[in-house]
Amino acid sequence: MSLDNEVYRKIRYLYSVEKLSQRKIASILNVGRKTVQKYCEGATTPDDRKKREPVINELYEKVVVEINKLIEENKDNPKKQRISAKNIWNILRKEKGYNIGESTIRRYVHEFKSKNPNVYIPLDFDPAEAMQIDWGDTTVYISGQKTKVSIFCAILPHSNAPFVAVFPDKTFISFLTGHVMSFEFFGGVPRKCIYDNLKSAVLSGSGTSAVKQEEFKKLESHYAFESVFCNRAAGWEKGATENLVATARKIAFVPISHVKDFKELQAMVTSKCIEYCELHRIRGRKLSVKEMLKAERNHLTPLPLKVLQPATAFLVNVNTDLTVWNNATKYSVPYALANKTVTLMVSPFTIDVYYMGDHYYTHRKATQKGEHQYIPDHYLEILLQKPRAIHNALPLKKGILPIELQNFMKFCKLKNKNEVLIKILLLAREIDNKKLLWAVKQAFESGVSTYEMVCFYLDMATPIHFDSEPIIETEVRIVDLGDYDKLIRNVELGGSENEQNYDE
Numbered sequence: 001m002s003l004d005n006e007v008y009r010k011i012r013y014l015y016s017v018e019k020l021s022q023r024k025i026a027s028i029l030n031v032g033r034k035t036v037q038k039y040c041e042g043a044t045t046p047d048d049r050k051k052r053e054p055v056i057n058e059l060y061e062k063v064v065v066e067i068n069k070l071i072e073e074n075k076d077n078p079k080k081q082r083i084s085a086k087n088i089w090n091i092l093r094k095e096k097g098y099n100i101g102e103s104t105i106r107r108y109v110h111e112f113k114s115k116n117p118n119v120y121i122p123l124d125f126d127p128a129e130a131m132q133i134d135w136g137d138t139t140v141y142i143s144g145q146k147t148k149v150s151i152f153c154a155i156l157p158h159s160n161a162p163f164v165a166v167f168p169d170k171t172f173i174s175f176l177t178g179h180v181m182s183f184e185f186f187g188g189v190p191r192k193c194i195y196d197n198l199k200s201a202v203l204s205g206s207g208t209s210a211v212k213q214e215e216f217k218k219l220e221s222h223y224a225f226e227s228v229f230c231n232r233a234a235g236w237e238k239g240a241t242e243n244l245v246a247t248a249r250k251i252a253f254v255p256i257s258h259v260k261d262f263k264e265l266q267a268m269v270t271s272k273c274i275e276y277c278e279l280h281r282i283r284g285r286k287l288s289v290k291e292m293l294k295a296e297r298n299h300l301t302p303l304p305l306k307v308l309q310p311a312t313a314f315l316v317n318v319n320t321d322l323t324v325w326n327n328a329t330k331y332s333v334p335y336a337l338a339n340k341t342v343t344l345m346v347s348p349f350t351i352d353v354y355y356m357g358d359h360y361y362t363h364r365k366a367t368q369k370g371e372h373q374y375i376p377d378h379y380l381e382i383l384l385q386k387p388r389a390i391h392n393a394l395p396l397k398k399g400i401l402p403i404e405l406q407n408f409m410k411f412c413k414l415k416n417k418n419e420v421l422i423k424i425l426l427l428a429r430e431i432d433n434k435k436l437l438w439a440v441k442q443a444f445e446s447g448v449s450t451y452e453m454v455c456f457y458l459d460m461a462t463p464i465h466f467d468s469e470p471i472i473e474t475e476v477r478i479v480d481l482g483d484y485d486k487l488i489r490n491v492e493l494g495g496s497e498n499e500q501n502y503d504e
Contacts, residue, residue, distance in 0.1 A: 442457040
């Protein structure tokens with residue numbers, strides 16, 4: 001029990017001012033002589049705590065060696081994959097056979113981290129000197145479905161202006177596209193781009209020994225920047241990017257976004273990045289992000305005249321069902337490409353089909369494996385040749401159609417509605433699609449989803465043109481008002497209106 005401060009004050013006063021002996025002070029204050037001896041000269045205060053040396057036994061010393069070894073072996077792992085105190089405890093208990101409590105391991109690991117803090121050196125960048133880049137993940141709702149998306153995060157550390165691009169994955173093509181979108185957003189190119197050893201760009205190695213992907217070298221050359229790769233577990237070399245992923249989530253994804261598709265999502269995210277640049281001010285800086293970015297843009301390298309369109313090209317054979325495979329997903333191709341070898345140009349959101357240098361079709365890239373993309377129009381020639389297949393044709397049942405045709409088919413009650421769909425698709429090859437879809441929409445909204453009703457509205461949509469303004473001839477009859485004078489005169493003389501005879 002610690003000594004009361006009032007008793008301590010009296011001991012010091014009686015000893016230093018009154019010059020009383022320790023025995024006398026103990027008697028007056030009714031405390032032990034050892035207590036007086038301890039506090040009378042002021043060498044100790046009541047709030048002092050006795051330092052206890054930890055009792056270290058042989059087992060603990062062996063365990064400490066093993067713990068240090070495990071921490072050292074795992075220190076270069078990514079942050080989310082670094083070994084925890086619980087992991088260490090399980091290894092020591094199950095693999096090494098040590099019988100030691102988990103709390104003991106936790107306490108030591110905590111002490112170890114306290115003695116070896118993860119600190120960084122604040123960095124300062126000149127205008128347009130660098131752009132820092134990293135990947136992250138977040139969750140959104142796309143067409144009502146909860147979806148995990150990848151976010152490409154970039155920042156100009158001089159002005160602290162961020163940009164975020166959203167992709168369905170972290171593929172190499174998404175990585176390259178993220179660069180192009182970032183350069184377009186900032187209005188120029190920095191002198192170097194700094195990366196946290198991203199696998200998207202690196203074939204092997206890290207830091208100065210990193211081996212770049214060939215396509216990445218093309219991007220580097222076209223936009224005239226130098227790439228710099230951080231050493232493993234050296235996030236301090238980047239500085240601002242470590243906070244960018246977390247900041248990006250707060251800027252653009254809180255609360256969780258609800259959008260129709262990736263296009264709408266990217267537009268929303270870009271808008272929020274612009275809003276951040278317009279309104280935000282970094283603590284400790286005299287100028288706002290907007291003011292610093294405006295000045296920094298004057299130092300960026302101008303964008304090249306040609307915008308690079310990153311895509312991966314594949315040669316594939318067209319299957320007998322008029323489809324090609326990509327990432328375990330089927331994509332249909334036009335009938336003219338049957339039995340051909342075609343080129344697929346795969347970008348983050350689209351797959352373009354080419355043959356002999358000519359472009360034939362653009363597919364929306366599936367976000368999940370097995371989300372096959374059938375276009376009914378690609379199968380019209382086959383269906384006309386094999387009409388018995390119409391009723392069960394997969395491209396008609398599960399094919400991709402405009403929303404107007406989807407609604408039309410949903411409300412069509414005819415038994416031969418697939419035949420009706422084929423007729424409408426054949427019309428699309430002759431009539432402007434915008435005009436046709438308008439007629440289809442009018443048909444199902446009228447409650448009569450038939451081919452005849454679509455044709456009826458197509459006729460209505462056709463304007464009537466005259467070579468010249470039409471001339472309408474009108475005959476004008478001149479009325480003799482004299483009859484009204486006779487009528488009035490007879491009424492005034494007392495006659496009845498029914499008794500009067502009038503000349504025609």
